[in-house]
Amino acid sequence: MxxxxxxxxxxxxxxxxxxxxxxxxxxxxxxxxxxxxFLQDPRFRLAAGxxxxxxSLFLFASFLSYLFTGxxxxxxxxALATDSILEAGMETDNWVGLWGxxxxxxxxxxxxxxAAFFIPPIIFIAGFRMVFKRxxxxxxxxxxxSIFSILWLSLMFGYIxxxxxxxxxxxFLGGGLGYNLALVSDSIFGWGTFLVLILTLLIFIIFYFxxxxxxxxxxxEKSIGNAAFVEENDIESDKQGDxxxxxxxxxxxxxxxxxxxxxxxxxxxxxAPAAVSSSEIKLEIEKxxxxxxxxxxxxxxxxxEQLETDKLAEQLVEQQGAYDPTLELSHYKFPPLELLRxxxxxxxxxxxxxxxxxxxxxVATLVNFKIGxxxxxxxxxxxVTLYEIVPDAGIKISRIKNLEDxxxxxxxxxxxxxxxxxPGKGTIGIEVPNKxxxxxxxxxxxxxxxxxxxxxxxxxxxxxxxxxxxxxxxxAKMPHLLVAGATGQGKSVxxxxxxxxxxxxxxxxTLKFVLxxxxxxxxxxFSKIERHYLAKLPNSEEAIITDTRKVVHTLxxxxxxxxxxxxxxxxxxxxxLKEYNTKFVARKLNPxxxxxxxxxxxxxxxxxxxxxMTAGKEVETPIARLAQLARAxxxxxxxxxxxxxxxxxxxxxxxxxxxxxxxxVTSKVDSRTILDAGGADQLVGQGDMLLSNGNDVIRLQxxxxxxxxxxxxxxxxGSQRGYDSAxxxxxYEGDDEGGxxxxxxxxxxxxxxxxAKLIVMHQQGSTSLIQRKLKLGYNRAGRLIDQLExxxxxxSFEGSKAREVLIKDEMSLEQLLSSLREKHGQ
Ligand SMILES: Nc1ncnc2c1ncn2[C@@H]1O[C@H](COP(=O)(O)OP(=O)(O)OP(=O)(O)O)[C@@H](O)[C@H]1O
Numbered sequence: 047m048x049x050x051x052x053x054x055x056x057x058x059x060x061x062x063x064x065x066x067x068x069x070x071x072x073x074x075x076x077x078x079x080x081x082x083x084f085l086q087d088p089r090f091r092l093a094a095g096x097x098x099x100x101x102s103l104f105l106f107a108s109f110l111s112y113l114f115t116g117x118x119x120x121x122x123x124x125a126l127a128t129d130s131i132l133e134a135g136m137e138t139d140n141w142v143g144l145w146g147x148x149x150x151x152x153x154x155x156x157x158x159x160x161a162a163f164f165i166p167p168i169i170f171i172a173g174f175r176m177v178f179k180r181x182x183x184x185x186x187x188x189x190x191x192s193i194f195s196i197l198w199l200s201l202m203f204g205y206i207x208x209x210x211x212x213x214x215x216x217x218f219l220g221g222g223l224g225y226n227l228a229l230v231s232d233s234i235f236g237w238g239t240f241l242v243l244i245l246t247l248l249i250f251i252i253f254y255f256x257x258x259x260x261x262x263x264x265x266x267e268k269s270i271g272n273a274a275f276v277e278e279n280d281i282e283s284d285k286q287g288d289x290x291x292x293x294x295x296x297x298x299x300x301x302x303x304x305x306x307x308x309x310x311x312x313x314x315x316x317x318a319p320a321a322v323s324s325s326e327i328k329l330e331i332e333k334x335x336x337x338x339x340x341x342x343x344x345x346x347x348x349x350x351e352q353l354e355t356d357k358l359a360e361q362l363v364e365q366q367g368a369y370d371p372t373l374e375l376s377h378y379k380f381p382p383l384e385l386l387r388x389x390x391x392x393x394x395x396x397x398x399x400x401x402x403x404x405x406x407x408x409v410a411t412l413v414n415f416k417i418g419x420x421x422x423x424x425x426x427x428x429x430v431t432l433y434e435i436v437p438d439a440g441i442k443i444s445r446i447k448n449l450e451d452x453x454x455x456x457x458x459x460x461x462x463x464x465x466x467x468x469p470g471k472g473t474i475g476i477e478v479p480n481k482x483x484x485x486x487x488x489x490x491x492x493x494x495x496x497x498x499x500x501x502x503x504x505x506x507x508x509x510x511x512x513x514x515x516x517x518x519x520x521x522a523k524m525p526h527l528l529v530a531g532a533t534g535q536g537k538s539v540x541x542x543x544x545x546x547x548x549x550x551x552x553x554x555x556t557l558k559f560v561l562x563x564x565x566x567x568x569x570x571x572f573s574k575i576e577r578h579y580l581a582k583l584p585n586s587e588e589a590i591i592t593d594t595r596k597v598v599h600t601l602x603x604x605x606x607x608x609x610x611x612x613x614x615x616x617x618x619x620x621x622x623l624k625e626y627n628t629k630f631v632a633r634k635l636n637p638x639x640x641x642x643x644x645x646x647x648x649x650x651x652x653x654x655x656x657x658x659m660t661a662g663k664e665v666e667t668p669i670a671r672l673a674q675l676a677r678a679x680x681x682x683x684x685x686x687x688x689x690x691x692x693x694x695x696x697x698x699x700x701x702x703x704x705x706x707x708x709x710x711v712t713s714k715v716d717s718r719t720i721l722d723a724g725g726a727d728q729l730v731g732q733g734d735m736l737l738s739n740g741n742d743v744i745r746l747q748x749x750x751x752x753x754x755x756x757x758x759x760x761x762x763x764g765s766q767r768g769y770d771s772a773x774x775x776x777x778y779e780g781d782d783e784g785g786x787x788x789x790x791x792x793x794x795x796x797x798x799x800x801x802a803k804l805i806v807m808h809q810q811g812s813t814s815l816i817q818r819k820l821k822l823g824y825n826r827a828g829r830l831i832d833q834l835e836x837x838x839x840x841x842s843f844e845g846s847k848a849r850e851v852l853i854k855d856e857m858s859l860e861q862l863l864s865s866l867r868e869k870h871g872q
Contacts, residue, residue: 091176098173105153106166108146112154115139116218119147120155159221161199164192187254194250198243200224201231205239208232360632369631371555371643375578378554378766385758386489386751395482396426404457404478408433411456415449417441423473427512428484428747429734430461434473443467446474461730469742477512477745479730486733488543488751491516492550503624504557504646504682506547508707508737509746517737517746521548521648521684524705524739525677530690530720531709536733537686538568540709540748541650542756544684545572548648549759554578558773560600560649564656566592571753574760577768581647581775589772594660595843597651601668603778604649604681608672610776611679614640623680645773646680654687655694666696673702690720709735709748789836792870797822799863801830802839806859811840811849837866 112119118139126134131144140147153162168189175181204224207217220228231239251257372378401424412419418438425432437446443466454462457478465475491497491507494516503522511517521527527544531537548557558581563569569590572580580589583596583603591597611623618635620626623644626635635641649672651657657665673683685703687694690711700719708726711717717726721738729735733748795801801816808815811834817827831849834840839862841850853859 095173095176095178098169099177100173102166102168102170102173104142104146105149105169106163108140108142108150109154109163109166111139111141111146112150115141115147116150116154119151123147123151154221155218156222158196159200159203159224160219161196161203161224162221164195168192191254194254197227198246198250201227201239202243204228205231205243369633369643371627371631371645372553374769375554375767378578379762380550380553381759381762383489383493383550385762386492386755387487388489389485389487389750395484396431396480400481401426401431404431405433407456408435408453408476408478411449411453412437412446415445415452417446417449425513426480427514427745428480428486428510429730429732430463430477430479430512430745432512433476433478434468434471435476436473443474461728461734463725463728463745483730483732484747486510486747486749488546488749488755491749492547497547497551500551504548504648505551506544507749508543508547509733509735509748511744511746517744519705519737521682522646522677522680524682526673526683526685526703526705528695528699528703528706528720529684529686529709530695530706530711530716530726531686531688531735532712532716533688535709535711535729535731536735536748537688537709538652539733539750540707540735541568541652541684541686542751542753543749545650546751546756546759549575549579549763552646554763554768555643555645557646557648560604560647560775561590562597562600562649562651562657563590563592564594564597564653568652569650571756571760574764575768576772577770578763578766581773584774584777593844594657594665597657598661598664598668599778600775601649601665601672603775604647604676605668605671606776606778607647608676608679608681611644611681612675614644615679617641622678644680646682647773649681649683649685651683651685654685654699655689655691658694658696666698670698670702673699690716692719695719704740706738707735708738709733789832791833791836791866794833794866794870795826795830797826798830798833801827802834802837802853802859802863803856805834805840805851806853806856809851809854811851837862 115138122134122137122144126148135144138144138147140150150162153165154160158165168185171181171183171185171188175185200220200223202224203220204226205220205228207220207225208228217225228239231242235242370376405422405424409419409422412435418441420436420438422436423434425434437443447464447466450462450464453464453476454460459479461477461479463477465477467473468475486509488507491510494507497505497507497516497518500518502518502520504520506519506521508517508519521544529537529540531540545559548559557579559572559579560581561569561572573588573590576582576589582589582591583600586596591600615621615623615626617639618626618629618641620629623646627643629635630641630643651669654665654669669683669685672681676682683703685699690708706720708717708720708729710729710731711720711726714724714727717724720726721736721743723738723743725743726736729745733750735746735748737744737746797820800820804816804819805811811831813824813827813831816822816830817824820827822830831840835842835849839851839853839859841852843849853862
């Protein structure tokens with residue numbers, strides 16, 4: 047079975063060979079492991095690192111000292127064989143004693159000459175890396191550079207010394223090695239040694255600095271010597287380009303996979319195209335073939351980065367830490383809870399007497415209808431008390447349900463709701479409103495630990511349940527919320543609670559709101575946080591959208607944003623926003639390829655009914671599209687309406703909003719429209735609400751938050767440093783503006799003049815007026831109004847308002863009509 051499953055088209059090695067390989071691999075690892083395992087010991091690495099750092103400093107000091115004390119110490123060292131160490135030590139002038147004198151004598155005089163100064167940096171870099179796990183320069187590049195410099199400089203100084211007739215006063219510059227090399231070279235090449243020196247230097251520059259062409263005579267293009275720097279500048283300018291979108295990238299700490307290369311160029315001497323560790327250098331060599339085909343400007347880089355992205359990202363995260371989206375507003379402070387009011391009368395005020403009275407009345411009513419009960423239990427909630435009863439065996443539940451009105455009558459209370467049976471319990475619940483209800487303050491729900499520590503993506507403390515527990519929902523999982531409620535029942539307060547909850551939990555970099563407020567005044571308070579939390583259309587002044595036309599544009603723009611986001615998520619191989627952002631934070635996605643940290647977008651529409659009346663399908667279609675598709679890419683909708691009728695909450699909208707919240711509505715039909723169940727008509731108002739999430743319906747008391755409290759929170763946020771502007775949504779080119787200008791007035795409707803007279807007579811530019819008076823269908827009336835606009839009789843579309851009539855009297859109209867007739871030859 048297993049064999050079949052793994053069959054593939056790839057070449058299969060014979061079993062024997064595989065076995066052999068396995069065995070030899072095993073043997074290798076078995077051999078190596080115990081011997082080298084101490085190298086992995088972090089304590090060993092730390093200690094070794096310190097040894098290397100100190101040694102490098104020691105070497106450097108001794109070399110430096112040699113320049114001044116070398117000559118004096120030479121005799122001491124030569125006499126070492128005869129003198130005692132103590133004596134020699136006393137006579138040594140080297141700053142780091144006899145040992146310094148010996149070492150510097152060996153390195154400089156005997157071996158490498160002045161070029162020995164290249165050795166301490168290599169040791170220092172290696173030590174620093176082991177101790178601090180950070181690289182200040184590429185070890186491999188520095189080593190290659192140093193070895194070449196040592197050999198080259200030794201030979202050069204050695205040859206100069208040789209030419210200046212033997213070991214001169216400056217003979218130590220080339221060292222013993224340099225002198226001997228020069229001897230050999232002189233015997234082979236003669237004075238041609240200078241040419242050899244120049245040639246080797248050129249070859250080294252070409253390979254080391256990755257020079258591919260000399261274009262010194264084309265001043266506009268990049269010059270070879272600066273290849274690495276130019277690349278760096280490019281990266282810099284790219285960075286600035288990106289900054290326009292997400293300015294956070296300007297931060298010094300903010301380094302990406304590409305930038306690593308520029309980071310790795312610490313000083314002009316060690317300019318290197320890339321590499322952090324020796325393993326990457328190997329890769330560069332292996333991949334040198336395909337690199338030939340890549341464009342000049344980014345030769346080896348691209349290929350290496352494709353193969354190594356993950357590895358480099360890991361290294362980057364190790365070195366720089368994960369990407370922090372909050373960095374640009376790192377000083378941002380969340381609003382304190384103290385800004386919210388604490389209500390004194392917060393405690394439940396249901397007396398024992400009230401409880402007993404209600405219990406007796408319920409029992410009496412049920413007994414009157416011959417329904418016996420085994421037990422009754424009360425749970426006191428903030429707004430209602432739940433009486434749970436266990437009826438005698440054999441009692442039909444529907445009988446109790448039918449008694450709703452009778453129980454309400456006997457308790458002389460409104461808003462009795464019977465839940466039969468309570469889901470998950472074998473009981474029947476009767477909710478009776480409390481005489482004195484508890485004021486649930488927003489402060490009391492936001493301050494609980496469960497909310498403060500909640501790890502939900504978009505946590506909202508929606509209200510208190512009947513058992514006084516704070517009900518926290520995750521909007522990201524809902525994934526959209528439809529809110530309904532008759533006027534004055536607490537919808538606006540509810541929306542403010544939703545917004546405040548999110549403001550208290552999410553940093554401005556991770557969340558943006560699109561606020562649609564056709565009522566024009568409800569949400570204006572949030573304009574203060576525009577540069578922190580709001581998103582808007584480019585070229586629009588107000589971030590809070592009040593105009594119907596703009597709503598249509600914004601919704602369509604959100605659809606474009608949704609499509610864009612899907613594209614980049616696909617590109618990143620992420621299935622949802624959370625996954626994508628996790629990858630981005632781990633620096634696995636390159637901003638230069640269009641990746642950026644994506645904040646959640648919450649679209650809040652305060653009054654859908656108004657929009658549906660004025661723009662109908664134009665808003666319904668994008669809302670339905672967003673509701674259907676936007677959940678994965680972090681766009682969530684909260685749509686509220688006063689009128690939960692079927693022409694507002696259409697089937698399409700309803701089908702895509704599984705989570706629905708209903709404040710009190712006026713009729714059972716409305717309740718059914720919004721919740722697919724009755725009950726919302728029996729609520730008691732003032733934030734009493736039902737939350738339906740699929741099958742379950744929970745009764746909640748919405749917390750109360752007053753406008754001054756929201757004002758204070760917005761003031762607090764608004765007074766802090768924000769982004770340069772609101773979050774920009776993609777541009778949407780609406781086709782509505784072109785509507786009138788596309789109209790061909792030579793093909794005017796037969797009723798054009800009648801319609802024009804009608805409009806001017808009534809001074810009211812409305813399509814429905816034409817529809818009614820001329821008994822036309824909507825489409826023809828719409829075409830007529832477009833023609834009237836093109837003729838300059840009525841103004842442009844203004845959302846819910848009627849169009850302005852530009853011709854004020856019939857005389858002017860007659861003139862205009864006759865000129866039209868003349869112009870178009872009719
Ligand atoms: N959660 C609540 N707790 C206590 N009182 C509340 C609560 N919510 C609302 N109220 C009371 O109800 C009043 C009306 O609330 P709100 O303005 O939210 O109604 P609305 O449904 O938005 O009305 P409209 O649709 O006309 O704007 C508030 O001024 C407040 O006194």
